[in-house]
Each structure stands twice: as C-alpha cells, then as structure tokens.
Amino acid sequence: MNELYAAAIRVQAFCRERDWRFCVIGGIAAQRWGEVRFTKDVDLTLFTGFGGEERFIRVWLEHFPLRAPGTVELALRHRVLLLTTPDGTPVDVALGAVPFEERAVQRSSEWNLPAGGSLRTCSAEDLVVHKCFAGRDRDWLDVRGVLLRQGKRLNLDLIREELRPLALLKEAPEILDRLEREVRLSRQAFTKIPPPQTP
Numbered sequence: 001m002n003e004l005y006a007a008a009i010r011v012q013a014f015c016r017e018r019d020w021r022f023c024v025i026g027g028i029a030a031q032r033w034g035e036v037r038f039t040k041d042v043d044l045t046l047f048t049g050f051g052g053e054e055r056f057i058r059v060w061l062e063h064f065p066l067r068a069p070g071t072v073e074l075a076l077r078h079r080v081l082l083l084t085t086p087d088g089t090p091v092d093v094a095l096g097a098v099p100f101e102e103r104a105v106q107r108s109s110e111w112n113l114p115a116g117g118s119l120r121t122c123s124a125e126d127l128v129v130h131k132c133f134a135g136r137d138r139d140w141l142d143v144r145g146v147l148l149r150q151g152k153r154l155n156l157d158l159i160r161e162e163l164r165p166l167a168l169l170k171e172a173p174e175i176l177d178r179l180e181r182e183v184r185l186s187r188q189a190f191t192k193i194p195p196p197q198t199p
Helices: 003-017 026-033 053-059 072-080 101-106 124-134 137-154 156-169 174-191
Strands: 022-025 040-046 079-083 092-098 107-111 118-121
Touching: 003 022, 003 026, 003 040, 003 118, 003 124, 022 026, 022 101, 022 124, 026 040, 026 174, 053 072, 053 079, 053 092, 072 079, 079 156, 092 101, 092 124, 092 174, 101 124, 101 156, 124 137, 124 156, 137 174, 156 174
Parallel strands: 022 118, 040 092
Antiparallel strands: 022 040, 079 092, 107 118
C-alpha cells in the first residue's frame, strides 16, 4: 500500500473512532472516479455544522500538528483546517456545514483499495460538484477525467441540482456554463472513438 493511502486510512480511523461524519474528497477521490494522477495530500469533508467547529479543531490538534500557513483563526474563517500526519503527509480537513456537504457525506461509499483496506469517498457526482465549485485549472481537469471515465453512469441532473445554488452563493454563474461545456466535450470524445473493425 502506498504511503498516501496508508495515511488516509489512519485519518479515516481517527474519524471513525469518534463517530464523526466524514468522507474523503480531492485527489484521492479523483483517483477512484476519474483519471489517475499524482496527489500528495489527504482531503476530507468533516461535517461539523455551524457553531461547533472549535470542538472538532481542538480534538484534531491533540493528535495532528498544524502546518503552515494554517492557524485556528484561518481554519474558522476559511473552513479548512491544515494539518500534517506524524509522517509528514498533508491533511486538509474541510469543516462541512452547508446542506450539500451533509448530503455528500451521506452519499459517500466505501472504495476497496487494490493493495487492501478501504476508504470512504464521496460519490463521483459530488466530486464533480466539489471540483466545479473550486474551479482551479487542475479541478477542471479532474472534472473532465470523471466525465470521460464515468460517462452515462453519472447522474448529471443531480450534479446540476447541487451545483446551481453553490454557484449562486459564490456569485459565479459561469461555473454552470463551464460544466455544460465540459459535458459536451466529453460526449464529443465518445463519438470520436472509432467502432471496432470487423474481420
């Protein structure tokens, strides 16, 4: 088992020991649902709700050190706690509170790793929503990878339904246009795959 997956399993066990609601997101989830790519950190959503974040943060800091530039104040302001495992693996804990984050945790499922063990990750649809909302170039590449790999298995209506209010909250309706453009490109890619040759 590679070191990143081992670190993710340790973080997952930490959450489960405390009966916390969580799921792995980010690059590890992208490896499950999209194109395999290099990633060096463990990203997860921990559903804290609004108002109880400091209690969760205190427990994390009893076992995992902060990493620069993370502080408790920044975690509360930006809702991401930047930590590191004892072996140096970066861990980003998103302090989930909005209804979408709660539903994403509820929809999460187990992913059996090839080398043994399992990780609870968000669904492919919720990963696309996360990535569209983040909106960096790397995130859109991940969106494209999921669209290409999952194809018709994806529930695009669910993605649109979850993404629309988040895009409005961010005051970035162009996110929805970009998603539809990526959907069209993925469908065009499928139509360009040549049919099998008959003998």
